[in-house]
Amino acid sequence: MSKQFDVDGLKDCDQLVLDRLQQSSSIGQEKGMHMDVLCQQLKLPMEKIKESIRSLEDEGLIYSTIDEFHYKAT
Secondary structure, three states, X not given: OOOOEXXXXXXXXXXXXXXXXXHHHHOOOOOOEEHHHHHHHHOOOHHHHHHHHXXXXXOOOEEEOOOOOEEEEO
């Protein structure tokens, strides 16, 4: 399986998810963003979103908020 990395070492999908979560954090969404919303806004399959969330969470770049479906950038 080929992975696309940018200069920071994040896959393209991971970067899209991180960027969207950073945008939602900057407008003051305290509870973070639901995975379903990420899926709809980025027009990506849920499995890709979940994979990126796991990866970004492992890297310490995002965290879950009110439940395991809402995430926010650090």
